[in-house]
Amino acid sequence: SQTIHQWPATLVQPVGSPLSLECTVEGTSNPNLYWYRQAAGRGLQLLFYSVGIGQISSEVPQNLSASRPQDRQFILSSKKLLLSDSGFYLCAWSNTEAFFGQGTRLTVV
Amino acid sequence: GNSVTQMEGPVTLSEEAFLTINCTYTATGYPSLFWYVQYPGEGLQLLLKATKADDKGSNKGFEATYRKETTSFHLEKGSVQVSDSAVYFCALSDGGNTGKLIFGQGTTLQVKP
Numbered sequence: 001s002q003t004i005h006q007w008p009a010t011l012v013q014p015v016g017s018p019l020s021l022e023c024t025v026e027g028t029s030n031p032n033l034y035w036y037r038q039a040a041g042r043g044l045q046l047l048f049y050s051v052g053i054g055q056i057s058s059e060v061p062q063n064l065s066a067s068r069p070q071d072r073q074f075i076l077s078s079k080k081l082l083l084s085d086s087g088f089y090l091c092a093w094s095n096t097e098a099f100f101g102q103g104t105r106l107t108v109v
Numbered sequence: 110g111n112s113v114t115q116m117e118g119p120v121t122l123s124e125e126a127f128l129t130i131n132c133t134y135t136a137t138g139y140p141s142l143f144w145y146v147q148y149p150g151e152g153l154q155l156l157l158k159a160t161k162a163d164d165k166g167s168n169k170g171f172e173a174t175y176r177k178e179t180t181s182f183h184l185e186k187g188s189v190q191v192s193d194s195a196v197y198f199c200a201l202s203d204g205g206n207t208g209k210l211i212f213g214q215g216t217t218l219q220v221k222p
Binding site (some may be wrong): 006025032034036042043049053057059060090092094095096097098099100101102103105 | 115127141143145150151152153154158198202206207208209210211212213214
């Protein structure tokens with residue numbers, strides 16, 4: 001069966017520090033991969049999606065970037081975090097429906 | 110562009126009450142529609158889905174019918190339990206090969222004993 005792993009579960013980082021969140025998928029090949037952000041009390045915003053290795057599409061201009069170095073690995077990064085980057089980040093993969101990781105609670109202080 | 114609108118929460122109900130959470134959408138073509146549930150501190154889980162007009166998705170006592178004429182996908186449950194307390198998201202998939210989901214803002218449900 002397919003599983004999705006996302007880590008870390010929680011993260012507190014100072015403003016200006018770098019960020020790396022990792023997501024891996026097992027049990028499927030060539031999945032579509034996504035990074036969503038959920039700000040407090042708000043819905044989910046699609047940040048990036050990828051339909052293949054090295055293929056990244058950005059949905060909104062922002063301080064973050066994404067990479068897909070392997071078929072089942074999706075990384076969300078930042079060189080310098082801002083306070084506004086705080087939120088709940090969710091990785092997902094899909095074929096006919098989307099499956100989500102457990103999320104990372106990022107607090108930028 | 111495509112969008113999803115959900116009724117605002119929070120929704121507070123007593124156990125065994127009837128639940129309706131409204132969801133309407135705007136889309137070109139024929140999107141697939143979904144309800145996801147998020148329990149506190151967790152990721153999202155697919156609750157149910159419908160892929161074409163008049164389809165009814167159902168799971169764990171929840172159901173929703175894809176109504177093309179009213180562009181709606183309202184979530185219902187006949188008798189809620191305390192364990193149903195969560196945030197519920199309506200979403201549509203805009204098709205194509207990307208599988209991107211467009212979410213509503215979420216509706217918080219609190220069920221009291």
